Amino acid sequence: MSQINWHEEVLKRKEELLAKCKEFLSIESVLDESTAGAGAPFGRKIAEALEYMLNLAEQDGFKTLNVDGYAGHVEYGDGNELVGILSHVDVVPAGEGWTSPPFSPEIRDGKLYARGALDDKGPTMAAYFALKIVKELGLPLSKRVRLILGTDEESHWRCMMYYFEHEDMPAMGFTPDADFPIINAEKGLVDLKVVGLPDHEAEQSAEAEWTLIDFEAGQRVNMVPDFAIARIGGDGDVFELKEKVQDFLLTRRIQGYAEEADDHLKIVFKGRSHHGSEPDKGLNAALELARFMESIPLDPYGANYIRMINSLLVDGFFGEKLTIAMEDDKVGKLTVNPGVFGYKKGDQHFVRINVRYPISADSDDLLKIIENKVADYGMKITDLNHLPAHYCDPDHPLITTLSKVYEEQTGEKARLLAIGGGTYARVLDTGVAFGPLFPGKEETAHQKDEYIEVEDLLKATAIYAQAIYELAK
Ligand SMILES: [Zn+2]
Numbered sequence: 001m002s003q004i005n006w007h008e009e010v011l012k013r014k015e016e017l018l019a020k021c022k023e024f025l026s027i028e029s030v031l032d033e034s035t036a037g038a039g040a041p042f043g044r045k046i047a048e049a050l051e052y053m054l055n056l057a058e059q060d061g062f063k064t065l066n067v068d069g070y071a072g073h074v075e076y077g078d079g080n081e082l083v084g085i086l087s088h089v090d091v092v093p094a095g096e097g098w099t100s101p102p103f104s105p106e107i108r109d110g111k112l113y114a115r116g117a118l119d120d121k122g123p124t125m126a127a128y129f130a131l132k133i134v135k136e137l138g139l140p141l142s143k144r145v146r147l148i149l150g151t152d153e154e155s156h157w158r159c160m161m162y163y164f165e166h167e168d169m170p171a172m173g174f175t176p177d178a179d180f181p182i183i184n185a186e187k188g189l190v191d192l193k194v195v196g197l198p199d200h201e202a203e204q205s206a207e208a209e210w211t212l213i214d215f216e217a218g219q220r221v222n223m224v225p226d227f228a229i230a231r232i233g234g235d236g237d238v239f240e241l242k243e244k245v246q247d248f249l250l251t252r253r254i255q256g257y258a259e260e261a262d263d264h265l266k267i268v269f270k271g272r273s274h275h276g277s278e279p280d281k282g283l284n285a286a287l288e289l290a291r292f293m294e295s296i297p298l299d300p301y302g303a304n305y306i307r308m309i310n311s312l313l314v315d316g317f318f319g320e321k322l323t324i325a326m327e328d329d330k331v332g333k334l335t336v337n338p339g340v341f342g343y344k345k346g347d348q349h350f351v352r353i354n355v356r357y358p359i360s361a362d363s364d365d366l367l368k369i370i371e372n373k374v375a376d377y378g379m380k381i382t383d384l385n386h387l388p389a390h391y392c393d394p395d396h397p398l399i400t401t402l403s404k405v406y407e408e409q410t411g412e413k414a415r416l417l418a419i420g421g422g423t424y425a426r427v428l429d430t431g432v433a434f435g436p437l438f439p440g441k442e443e444t445a446h447q448k449d450e451y452i453e454v455e456d457l458l459k460a461t462a463i464y465a466q467a468i469y470e471l472a473k
Pocket residue numbers: 088119120153177
Protein backbone atom coordinates (compact mmCIF):
# COMPACT_ATOMS: atom_id res chain seq x y z
CA MET A 1 0.00 0.00 0.00
CA SER A 2 1.40 3.34 -0.98
CA GLN A 3 1.86 5.90 1.73
CA ILE A 4 -1.39 7.68 2.60
CA ASN A 5 -1.22 11.38 3.38
CA TRP A 6 -3.85 11.47 6.10
CA HIS A 7 -3.67 15.19 6.68
CA GLU A 8 -4.16 15.82 2.96
CA GLU A 9 -7.27 13.64 2.99
CA VAL A 10 -8.66 15.65 5.88
CA LEU A 11 -7.96 18.98 4.16
CA LYS A 12 -9.94 17.83 1.10
CA ARG A 13 -12.94 17.51 3.41
CA LYS A 14 -12.28 20.55 5.62
CA GLU A 15 -15.27 22.69 4.58
CA GLU A 16 -17.64 19.76 4.81
CA LEU A 17 -16.28 18.79 8.23
CA LEU A 18 -16.72 22.32 9.58
CA ALA A 19 -20.20 22.70 8.11
CA LYS A 20 -21.37 19.45 9.69
CA CYS A 21 -19.71 20.37 12.96
CA LYS A 22 -21.62 23.64 13.09
CA GLU A 23 -24.96 21.97 12.37
CA PHE A 24 -24.30 19.37 15.03
CA LEU A 25 -23.18 21.96 17.60
CA SER A 26 -26.35 23.99 17.04
CA ILE A 27 -28.43 21.30 18.72
CA GLU A 28 -28.77 22.14 22.43
CA SER A 29 -28.17 18.57 23.57
CA VAL A 30 -28.34 19.14 27.33
CA LEU A 31 -29.97 16.56 29.60
CA ASP A 32 -33.65 17.45 29.93
CA GLU A 33 -35.76 14.82 31.67
CA SER A 34 -38.86 17.00 31.19
CA THR A 35 -38.90 16.18 27.46
CA ALA A 36 -37.88 12.53 27.91
CA GLY A 37 -39.99 9.85 26.29
CA ALA A 38 -39.82 6.67 24.24
CA GLY A 39 -36.64 6.68 22.16
CA ALA A 40 -35.49 9.84 23.95
CA PRO A 41 -34.63 8.79 27.52
CA PHE A 42 -32.58 11.94 28.19
CA GLY A 43 -34.80 14.46 26.43
CA ARG A 44 -35.75 15.57 22.96
CA LYS A 45 -32.60 17.56 22.11
CA ILE A 46 -30.15 14.80 23.02
CA ALA A 47 -32.21 12.37 20.92
CA GLU A 48 -32.05 14.88 18.08
CA ALA A 49 -28.25 15.08 18.31
CA LEU A 50 -27.94 11.29 18.21
CA GLU A 51 -30.31 11.12 15.24
CA TYR A 52 -28.31 13.83 13.50
CA MET A 53 -25.12 11.73 13.60
CA LEU A 54 -26.86 8.51 12.61
CA ASN A 55 -28.66 10.17 9.68
CA LEU A 56 -25.44 11.71 8.47
CA ALA A 57 -23.74 8.30 8.56
CA GLU A 58 -26.63 6.63 6.81
CA GLN A 59 -26.52 9.19 4.00
CA ASP A 60 -22.80 8.42 3.65
CA GLY A 61 -23.61 4.72 3.28
CA PHE A 62 -22.65 3.43 6.72
CA LYS A 63 -24.46 0.77 8.68
CA THR A 64 -26.02 2.42 11.74
CA LEU A 65 -27.98 1.40 14.79
CA ASN A 66 -30.00 3.42 17.29
CA VAL A 67 -30.32 1.50 20.56
CA ASP A 68 -33.61 2.94 21.86
CA GLY A 69 -32.22 6.47 22.03
CA TYR A 70 -29.73 5.50 24.77
CA ALA A 71 -26.84 5.23 22.34
CA GLY A 72 -26.11 4.35 18.76
CA HIS A 73 -23.31 3.28 16.50
CA VAL A 74 -21.88 3.77 13.05
CA GLU A 75 -20.15 0.68 11.71
CA TYR A 76 -17.61 -0.02 8.97
CA GLY A 77 -15.38 -2.97 8.08
CA ASP A 78 -15.51 -6.77 8.17
CA GLY A 79 -14.49 -9.45 10.59
CA ASN A 80 -15.43 -10.75 13.99
CA GLU A 81 -13.27 -8.55 16.11
CA LEU A 82 -14.56 -5.12 17.06
CA VAL A 83 -12.61 -1.89 17.48
CA GLY A 84 -14.60 0.77 19.34
CA ILE A 85 -14.45 4.54 19.31
CA LEU A 86 -16.60 5.91 22.09
CA SER A 87 -17.75 9.52 22.09
CA HIS A 88 -20.77 11.43 23.35
CA VAL A 89 -23.36 13.77 21.88
CA ASP A 90 -24.63 15.28 25.14
CA VAL A 91 -23.14 18.48 26.59
CA VAL A 92 -23.16 20.28 29.93
CA PRO A 93 -25.37 23.37 30.27
CA ALA A 94 -23.95 26.56 28.77
CA GLY A 95 -23.58 28.62 31.96
CA GLU A 96 -23.15 32.40 31.93
CA GLY A 97 -20.96 34.94 30.20
CA TRP A 98 -20.42 33.70 26.65
CA THR A 99 -19.01 36.06 24.00
CA SER A 100 -21.21 34.50 21.30
CA PRO A 101 -24.31 32.36 21.86
CA PRO A 102 -23.16 28.87 22.98
CA PHE A 103 -25.42 27.06 20.52
CA SER A 104 -24.68 29.31 17.55
CA PRO A 105 -21.22 28.01 16.58
CA GLU A 106 -18.83 30.69 15.41
CA ILE A 107 -15.23 30.64 14.14
CA ARG A 108 -13.09 33.53 15.43
CA ASP A 109 -9.30 33.69 15.08
CA GLY A 110 -9.13 30.08 13.92
CA LYS A 111 -11.12 28.81 16.87
CA LEU A 112 -14.51 27.15 16.68
CA TYR A 113 -16.60 28.36 19.63
CA ALA A 114 -19.66 26.50 20.92
CA ARG A 115 -20.75 24.42 23.89
CA GLY A 116 -19.49 20.96 22.93
CA ALA A 117 -16.84 22.17 20.44
CA LEU A 118 -14.17 20.45 22.51
CA ASP A 119 -16.30 18.18 24.72
CA ASP A 120 -17.33 16.16 22.85
CA LYS A 121 -19.24 17.00 19.70
CA GLY A 122 -16.28 18.46 17.80
CA PRO A 123 -14.20 15.32 18.47
CA THR A 124 -17.21 13.12 17.65
CA MET A 125 -17.36 14.73 14.24
CA ALA A 126 -13.57 14.34 13.87
CA ALA A 127 -13.83 10.61 14.64
CA TYR A 128 -16.74 10.30 12.23
CA PHE A 129 -14.83 11.97 9.39
CA ALA A 130 -11.84 9.76 10.22
CA LEU A 131 -13.98 6.68 9.68
CA LYS A 132 -15.46 8.26 6.56
CA ILE A 133 -11.98 8.82 5.14
CA VAL A 134 -11.00 5.18 5.75
CA LYS A 135 -14.22 4.13 4.00
CA GLU A 136 -13.87 6.51 1.07
CA LEU A 137 -10.28 5.43 0.50
CA GLY A 138 -11.64 1.88 0.21
CA LEU A 139 -9.05 0.56 2.66
CA PRO A 140 -9.52 -3.12 3.47
CA LEU A 141 -10.14 -3.83 7.14
CA SER A 142 -10.00 -7.21 8.88
CA LYS A 143 -11.98 -5.94 11.85
CA ARG A 144 -15.19 -4.04 12.27
CA VAL A 145 -14.93 -0.50 13.56
CA ARG A 146 -17.77 1.03 15.52
CA LEU A 147 -18.12 4.67 16.37
CA ILE A 148 -20.30 4.33 19.46
CA LEU A 149 -22.28 7.45 20.35
CA GLY A 150 -23.29 7.92 23.96
CA THR A 151 -25.94 10.34 25.20
CA ASP A 152 -25.55 10.57 28.99
CA GLU A 153 -21.81 10.94 29.50
CA GLU A 154 -22.11 14.24 31.34
CA SER A 155 -24.52 12.80 33.89
CA HIS A 156 -24.82 9.14 34.77
CA TRP A 157 -23.55 7.06 31.84
CA ARG A 158 -26.90 5.27 31.67
CA CYS A 159 -26.33 5.31 27.90
CA MET A 160 -23.31 3.02 27.99
CA MET A 161 -24.79 0.69 30.57
CA TYR A 162 -27.82 0.23 28.34
CA TYR A 163 -25.79 -0.03 25.14
CA PHE A 164 -23.49 -2.76 26.43
CA GLU A 165 -26.43 -4.72 27.77
CA HIS A 166 -27.56 -4.98 24.15
CA GLU A 167 -24.37 -4.83 22.06
CA ASP A 168 -20.93 -6.49 22.07
CA MET A 169 -17.92 -5.18 23.95
CA PRO A 170 -15.12 -4.14 21.54
CA ALA A 171 -11.85 -6.04 21.94
CA MET A 172 -10.19 -2.66 22.32
CA GLY A 173 -10.92 0.96 21.69
CA PHE A 174 -10.33 4.61 22.39
CA THR A 175 -12.35 7.65 23.29
CA PRO A 176 -11.64 11.08 21.74
CA ASP A 177 -12.82 12.91 24.85
CA ALA A 178 -9.76 14.13 26.72
CA ASP A 179 -6.09 14.82 25.95
CA PHE A 180 -3.37 13.71 23.56
CA PRO A 181 -1.14 11.83 23.58
CA ILE A 182 -2.68 8.83 25.41
CA ILE A 183 -4.43 8.54 28.77
CA ASN A 184 -4.16 5.04 30.16
CA ALA A 185 -4.95 5.67 33.83
CA GLU A 186 -8.06 7.28 35.31
CA LYS A 187 -9.06 7.95 38.88
CA GLY A 188 -11.99 6.19 40.49
CA LEU A 189 -15.12 8.33 40.56
CA VAL A 190 -17.77 8.65 43.21
CA ASP A 191 -20.77 10.98 42.91
CA LEU A 192 -22.85 11.23 46.01
CA LYS A 193 -25.57 13.32 47.52
CA VAL A 194 -25.34 14.21 51.19
CA VAL A 195 -28.84 14.79 52.49
CA GLY A 196 -30.28 16.10 55.75
CA LEU A 197 -33.83 16.37 57.00
CA PRO A 198 -35.25 19.41 58.80
CA ASP A 199 -34.84 19.25 62.54
CA HIS A 200 -38.09 20.79 63.78
CA GLU A 201 -37.16 20.72 67.43
CA ALA A 202 -34.07 22.74 66.81
CA GLU A 203 -36.05 25.18 64.76
CA GLN A 204 -38.66 25.80 67.44
CA SER A 205 -36.07 26.61 70.04
CA ALA A 206 -34.37 29.05 67.70
CA GLU A 207 -33.81 32.62 68.79
CA ALA A 208 -31.20 33.67 66.28
CA GLU A 209 -31.00 37.05 64.62
CA TRP A 210 -31.25 35.60 61.14
CA THR A 211 -32.94 32.66 59.47
CA LEU A 212 -31.58 30.95 56.39
CA ILE A 213 -34.54 30.78 53.98
CA ASP A 214 -32.71 29.13 51.12
CA PHE A 215 -29.27 28.46 49.68
CA GLU A 216 -28.74 27.32 46.14
CA ALA A 217 -25.82 26.78 43.77
CA GLY A 218 -24.63 24.64 40.89
CA GLN A 219 -26.23 22.63 38.13
CA ARG A 220 -23.89 19.68 37.74
CA VAL A 221 -21.89 17.73 40.26
CA ASN A 222 -18.89 17.59 37.90
CA MET A 223 -18.66 21.37 37.52
CA VAL A 224 -17.47 24.05 39.92
CA PRO A 225 -20.54 26.24 40.60
CA ASP A 226 -19.99 29.79 39.32
CA PHE A 227 -23.08 31.23 41.00
CA ALA A 228 -24.54 30.93 44.50
CA ILE A 229 -27.55 32.59 46.05
CA ALA A 230 -28.87 32.70 49.58
CA ARG A 231 -31.88 34.42 51.10
CA ILE A 232 -31.84 35.42 54.74
CA GLY A 233 -34.77 36.67 56.80
CA GLY A 234 -35.06 37.89 60.38
CA ASP A 235 -34.92 40.89 62.68
CA GLY A 236 -31.24 41.70 62.50
CA ASP A 237 -29.73 44.93 61.21
CA VAL A 238 -30.00 44.64 57.41
CA PHE A 239 -27.75 47.61 56.79
CA GLU A 240 -24.99 46.10 58.90
CA LEU A 241 -25.35 42.75 57.19
CA LYS A 242 -25.10 44.34 53.75
CA GLU A 243 -21.89 46.08 54.83
CA LYS A 244 -20.52 42.77 56.03
CA VAL A 245 -21.21 41.22 52.64
CA GLN A 246 -19.42 44.09 50.88
CA ASP A 247 -16.40 43.81 53.17
CA PHE A 248 -16.14 40.09 52.61
CA LEU A 249 -16.42 40.42 48.83
CA LEU A 250 -13.72 43.06 48.85
CA THR A 251 -11.31 41.14 51.09
CA ARG A 252 -11.74 37.89 49.18
CA ARG A 253 -11.83 39.65 45.78
CA ILE A 254 -15.07 37.98 44.81
CA GLN A 255 -17.89 39.43 42.73
CA GLY A 256 -21.37 39.56 44.14
CA TYR A 257 -23.93 41.71 45.87
CA ALA A 258 -26.60 41.86 48.56
CA GLU A 259 -30.08 43.14 47.78
CA GLU A 260 -33.03 43.92 50.05
CA ALA A 261 -36.45 42.47 49.24
CA ASP A 262 -39.78 42.72 51.17
CA ASP A 263 -38.96 40.42 54.03
CA HIS A 264 -35.47 39.15 53.33
CA LEU A 265 -31.97 39.92 52.14
CA LYS A 266 -30.78 38.22 48.98
CA ILE A 267 -27.04 37.53 48.73
CA VAL A 268 -25.49 36.55 45.41
CA PHE A 269 -21.88 35.41 44.93
CA LYS A 270 -20.27 34.87 41.55
CA GLY A 271 -17.39 32.44 41.10
CA ARG A 272 -15.59 30.84 38.17
CA SER A 273 -16.71 27.56 36.66
CA HIS A 274 -14.25 24.78 35.94
CA HIS A 275 -14.26 21.05 35.38
CA GLY A 276 -14.94 19.14 38.59
CA SER A 277 -11.75 17.11 38.22
CA GLU A 278 -9.74 20.24 39.11
CA PRO A 279 -11.91 21.87 41.77
CA ASP A 280 -9.05 24.05 43.00
CA LYS A 281 -8.73 25.76 39.61
CA GLY A 282 -12.23 27.25 39.60
CA LEU A 283 -13.78 29.55 42.16
CA ASN A 284 -16.58 27.74 43.96
CA ALA A 285 -19.24 30.42 44.58
CA ALA A 286 -21.13 28.22 47.04
CA LEU A 287 -18.13 27.51 49.24
CA GLU A 288 -17.29 31.21 49.36
CA LEU A 289 -20.87 32.09 50.26
CA ALA A 290 -20.85 29.47 53.01
CA ARG A 291 -17.51 30.80 54.22
CA PHE A 292 -19.08 34.25 54.53
CA MET A 293 -22.23 33.00 56.24
CA GLU A 294 -20.38 31.20 58.99
CA SER A 295 -19.96 34.57 60.69
CA ILE A 296 -23.70 35.31 60.72
CA PRO A 297 -25.84 34.23 63.70
CA LEU A 298 -28.29 31.88 61.98
CA ASP A 299 -31.15 29.67 63.10
CA PRO A 300 -29.81 26.29 64.31
CA TYR A 301 -31.05 24.41 61.27
CA GLY A 302 -29.47 26.83 58.79
CA ALA A 303 -26.36 27.14 60.94
CA ASN A 304 -25.91 23.38 60.92
CA TYR A 305 -25.95 23.30 57.11
CA ILE A 306 -23.46 26.16 56.81
CA ARG A 307 -21.23 24.64 59.51
CA MET A 308 -21.23 21.29 57.72
CA ILE A 309 -20.09 22.94 54.48
CA ASN A 310 -17.34 24.86 56.27
CA SER A 311 -16.09 21.97 58.37
CA LEU A 312 -16.07 19.32 55.64
CA LEU A 313 -15.75 21.09 52.28
CA VAL A 314 -14.39 24.66 52.40
CA ASP A 315 -10.58 24.55 51.78
CA GLY A 316 -10.84 20.80 51.28
CA PHE A 317 -10.46 20.25 47.54
CA PHE A 318 -8.04 17.40 48.15
CA GLY A 319 -10.09 15.70 50.85
CA GLU A 320 -8.23 17.36 53.74
CA LYS A 321 -11.44 18.26 55.59
CA LEU A 322 -13.20 14.97 54.96
CA THR A 323 -9.94 13.28 56.10
CA ILE A 324 -9.71 11.23 52.91
CA ALA A 325 -6.68 12.99 51.36
CA MET A 326 -4.37 10.57 49.54
CA GLU A 327 -2.35 10.22 46.33
CA ASP A 328 -0.48 7.66 44.23
CA ASP A 329 2.17 7.94 41.51
CA LYS A 330 -0.15 6.77 38.70
CA VAL A 331 -2.90 9.42 38.94
CA GLY A 332 -1.93 11.82 41.70
CA LYS A 333 -4.19 13.34 44.35
CA LEU A 334 -7.71 12.54 45.39
CA THR A 335 -10.04 15.49 44.66
CA VAL A 336 -13.36 16.66 46.08
CA ASN A 337 -15.76 18.89 44.12
CA PRO A 338 -18.93 20.04 45.88
CA GLY A 339 -20.97 20.82 42.76
CA VAL A 340 -24.63 21.30 43.64
CA PHE A 341 -26.15 22.84 46.78
CA GLY A 342 -29.76 23.02 47.89
CA TYR A 343 -31.33 24.27 51.11
CA LYS A 344 -34.91 25.28 51.76
CA LYS A 345 -36.12 26.23 55.21
CA GLY A 346 -38.16 23.43 56.73
CA ASP A 347 -37.40 21.11 53.83
CA GLN A 348 -34.73 18.56 52.90
CA HIS A 349 -31.27 20.05 52.32
CA PHE A 350 -28.33 18.60 50.42
CA VAL A 351 -24.90 18.90 48.80
CA ARG A 352 -23.92 16.82 45.79
CA ILE A 353 -20.23 15.94 45.80
CA ASN A 354 -17.89 14.48 43.20
CA VAL A 355 -14.88 12.57 44.59
CA ARG A 356 -12.07 11.31 42.34
CA TYR A 357 -9.71 8.85 44.01
CA PRO A 358 -6.32 7.24 43.18
CA ILE A 359 -6.08 3.72 41.72
CA SER A 360 -4.68 2.37 44.96
CA ALA A 361 -7.59 3.62 47.11
CA ASP A 362 -10.26 1.43 48.68
CA SER A 363 -13.58 3.02 47.74
CA ASP A 364 -15.55 1.27 50.50
CA ASP A 365 -13.23 2.74 53.11
CA LEU A 366 -13.60 6.20 51.59
CA LEU A 367 -17.36 6.05 51.68
CA LYS A 368 -17.39 4.87 55.26
CA ILE A 369 -15.26 7.82 56.33
CA ILE A 370 -17.49 10.30 54.48
CA GLU A 371 -20.58 8.66 55.94
CA ASN A 372 -19.23 9.09 59.47
CA LYS A 373 -18.21 12.68 58.88
CA VAL A 374 -21.59 13.84 57.55
CA ALA A 375 -23.44 11.90 60.25
CA ASP A 376 -22.06 14.45 62.74
CA TYR A 377 -24.38 16.97 61.05
CA GLY A 378 -27.40 14.68 60.92
CA MET A 379 -26.84 13.98 57.24
CA LYS A 380 -26.52 10.79 55.24
CA ILE A 381 -25.35 9.64 51.82
CA THR A 382 -27.88 8.92 49.06
CA ASP A 383 -27.85 8.72 45.25
CA LEU A 384 -24.48 7.05 45.07
CA ASN A 385 -22.82 6.62 41.66
CA HIS A 386 -19.50 4.82 41.46
CA LEU A 387 -17.04 4.18 38.64
CA PRO A 388 -13.98 2.19 39.65
CA ALA A 389 -10.51 3.39 38.64
CA HIS A 390 -9.21 2.35 35.21
CA TYR A 391 -5.77 1.28 34.00
CA CYS A 392 -4.52 -0.05 30.65
CA ASP A 393 -1.18 -1.87 30.33
CA PRO A 394 1.37 0.26 28.42
CA ASP A 395 2.54 -2.83 26.46
CA HIS A 396 -0.89 -3.62 25.03
CA PRO A 397 -1.05 -3.43 21.18
CA LEU A 398 -3.73 -0.74 21.54
CA ILE A 399 -1.21 1.57 23.20
CA THR A 400 1.78 0.66 21.05
CA THR A 401 -0.28 1.22 17.87
CA LEU A 402 -1.74 4.56 18.96
CA SER A 403 1.72 5.68 20.10
CA LYS A 404 3.18 4.90 16.70
CA VAL A 405 0.41 6.82 14.88
CA TYR A 406 0.71 9.82 17.18
CA GLU A 407 4.48 9.98 16.88
CA GLU A 408 4.40 9.65 13.08
CA GLN A 409 1.89 12.43 12.64
CA THR A 410 3.05 14.91 15.26
CA GLY A 411 6.76 14.16 15.55
CA GLU A 412 6.27 14.26 19.31
CA LYS A 413 6.78 11.52 21.85
CA ALA A 414 3.52 9.74 22.77
CA ARG A 415 3.73 10.04 26.54
CA LEU A 416 1.24 8.15 28.66
CA LEU A 417 -0.92 10.30 30.94
CA ALA A 418 -3.14 9.82 33.94
CA ILE A 419 -6.20 11.96 34.68
CA GLY A 420 -8.88 12.61 37.25
CA GLY A 421 -11.62 12.91 34.67
CA GLY A 422 -13.73 9.88 33.93
CA THR A 423 -13.81 9.09 30.24
CA TYR A 424 -15.61 6.35 28.38
CA ALA A 425 -12.28 4.50 28.18
CA ARG A 426 -13.20 2.92 31.48
CA VAL A 427 -16.36 1.28 30.17
CA LEU A 428 -14.14 -0.61 27.73
CA ASP A 429 -12.38 -3.75 28.90
CA THR A 430 -9.31 -2.47 27.08
CA GLY A 431 -9.47 1.22 26.37
CA VAL A 432 -7.68 4.54 26.53
CA ALA A 433 -8.55 8.18 25.99
CA PHE A 434 -6.84 9.58 22.89
CA GLY A 435 -7.11 13.36 22.28
CA PRO A 436 -8.45 15.69 21.08
CA LEU A 437 -6.67 18.33 23.19
CA PHE A 438 -3.00 18.63 22.25
CA PRO A 439 -0.35 19.16 24.94
CA GLY A 440 -0.09 22.75 26.15
CA LYS A 441 -3.41 23.82 24.63
CA GLU A 442 -6.03 25.62 26.69
CA GLU A 443 -8.66 23.33 28.19
CA THR A 444 -12.12 24.97 27.93
CA ALA A 445 -14.43 21.97 28.40
CA HIS A 446 -17.39 22.79 30.68
CA GLN A 447 -16.43 26.49 30.68
CA LYS A 448 -17.84 29.57 29.00
CA ASP A 449 -16.44 30.27 25.53
CA GLU A 450 -15.55 26.61 25.01
CA TYR A 451 -13.63 26.19 21.77
CA ILE A 452 -11.45 23.91 19.68
CA GLU A 453 -8.80 25.28 17.33
CA VAL A 454 -9.77 24.46 13.77
CA GLU A 455 -6.20 23.34 12.99
CA ASP A 456 -6.28 20.97 15.95
CA LEU A 457 -9.65 19.58 14.93
CA LEU A 458 -8.18 18.75 11.53
CA LYS A 459 -4.98 17.30 13.02
CA ALA A 460 -7.02 15.12 15.35
CA THR A 461 -9.15 13.89 12.46
CA ALA A 462 -6.03 12.81 10.57
CA ILE A 463 -4.64 11.03 13.62
CA TYR A 464 -7.95 9.23 14.21
CA ALA A 465 -8.17 8.15 10.58
CA GLN A 466 -4.75 6.52 10.65
CA ALA A 467 -5.43 5.07 14.10
CA ILE A 468 -8.64 3.44 12.89
CA TYR A 469 -6.85 2.00 9.91
CA GLU A 470 -3.86 0.70 11.89
CA LEU A 471 -6.04 -0.86 14.61
CA ALA A 472 -8.45 -2.54 12.19
CA LYS A 473 -6.37 -3.36 9.10
ZN1 LIG B 1 -16.76 14.61 27.42
